[in-house]
Amino acid sequence: MDNLIIDRLVKKYDKHTALNDVSLEITPGMYGLLGPNGAGKTTLMRVLTTLLPATEGEIRLGSVSWKQADDVRRITGYLPQKFALYKHIRVEEVLDHVAVLKGVGDRRREIETILEQVNLTEHRKKKMGQLSGGMVRRVGIAQALLGDPRLVVVDEPTAGLDPEERIRFRRLLRSLGRDKIVLISTHIVEDIEATCDRAAILHKGRLVEQGSIDRLGGLATGKVWVLTVPQQDFYEVAEAYDVIASHRLGDRYRLRILADTPPPGAVCAAPTLEDGYLYAMRRDAS
Ligand SMILES: Nc1ncnc2c1ncn2[C@@H]1O[C@H](COP(=O)(O)OP(=O)(O)OP(=O)(O)O)[C@@H](O)[C@H]1O
Numbered sequence: 001m002d003n004l005i006i007d008r009l010v011k012k013y014d015k016h017t018a019l020n021d022v023s024l025e026i027t028p029g030m031y032g033l034l035g036p037n038g039a040g041k042t043t044l045m046r047v048l049t050t051l052l053p054a055t056e057g058e059i060r061l062g063s064v065s066w067k068q069a070d071d072v073r074r075i076t077g078y079l080p081q082k083f084a085l086y087k088h089i090r091v092e093e094v095l096d097h098v099a100v101l102k103g104v105g106d107r108r109r110e111i112e113t114i115l116e117q118v119n120l121t122e123h124r125k126k127k128m129g130q131l132s133g134g135m136v137r138r139v140g141i142a143q144a145l146l147g148d149p150r151l152v153v154v155d156e157p158t159a160g161l162d163p164e165e166r167i168r169f170r171r172l173l174r175s176l177g178r179d180k181i182v183l184i185s186t187h188i189v190e191d192i193e194a195t196c197d198r199a200a201i202l203h204k205g206r207l208v209e210q211g212s213i214d215r216l217g218g219l220a221t222g223k224v225w226v227l228t229v230p231q232q233d234f235y236e237v238a239e240a241y242d243v244i245a246s247h248r249l250g251d252r253y254r255l256r257i258l259a260d261t262p263p264p265g266a267v268c269a270a271p272t273l274e275d276g277y278l279y280a281m282r283r284d285a286s
């Protein structure tokens with residue numbers, strides 16, 4: 001299986017540079033794209049799905065070049081951030097419609113297989129307006145999978161889902177990456193941690209870091225501290241240090257702190273992906 005090669009990609013909107021010299025090699029499997037609002041994630045996804053042309057740079061997947069948009073569309077599936085459809089259309093009609101647009105050969109068989117895969121077979125006759133948020137996202141994934149794409153692009157996969165739906169949708173995403181490149185863009189670190197093997201971090205249009213989830217978490221090794229303080233000391237500590245999480249334990253707070261040197265009384269903690277992400281963002285901003 002080929003890697004997706006993104007080579008010195010630049011995307012400008014008039015004078016604003018939304019993607020600035022981004023180079024990435026993305027291996028098959030689940031790949032995360034992390035970054036705060038405005039980092040350029042949606043822009044990158046739109047360029048990858050040919051909705052926007054690149055200003056400079058090249059993208060290739062095997063013999064397919066992004067200079068030939070028609071070829072790219074044949075091998076890509078996309079679940080946009082706002083996947084809204086007519087409320088009166090049935091699930092199977094939505095899929096049939098997309099299958100026609102994608103030129104799928106045996107539509108009936110492929111739709112059946114995909115409905116099974118996303119666990120919607122029993123809801124196939126329901127109208128879109130009758131579905132929960134999680135089910136709508138599953139229809140979104142189903143339509144992205146039609147035509148057996150080599151690259152599937154998913155923007156903000158769990159936005160608007162309740163916690164249970166989120167967990168179920170993550171499990172579904174996890175099952176997709178066996179024979180495809182599945183690119184997931186989000187600012188929710190847990191989505192990436194739960195679904196991806198590797199990830200890249202974007203900030204202000206630039207690539208800040210990339211690598212395995214372990215490597216990205218490891219960026220914060222020796223920089224994460226846990227400190228338990230009485231309630232009344234909370235604000236003082238929060239002013240002096242970069243507190244990235246806090247949990248209340250009775251009348252005390254357990255604080256997670258990002259710092260190069262240990263705060264007095266703090267214990268060093270093993271970093272998570274979120275710690276590595278925050279560390280990389282702070283480092284990039286300074
Ligand atoms: N059509 C446009 N015209 C001008 N500037 C734009 C346009 N679309 C996006 N931008 C700008 O480009 C930058 C990147 O936006 P983009 O939507 O790609 O970021 P993002 O990481 O997806 O953020 P979000 O999670 O908020 O969607 C932002 O500064 C944004 O304001």
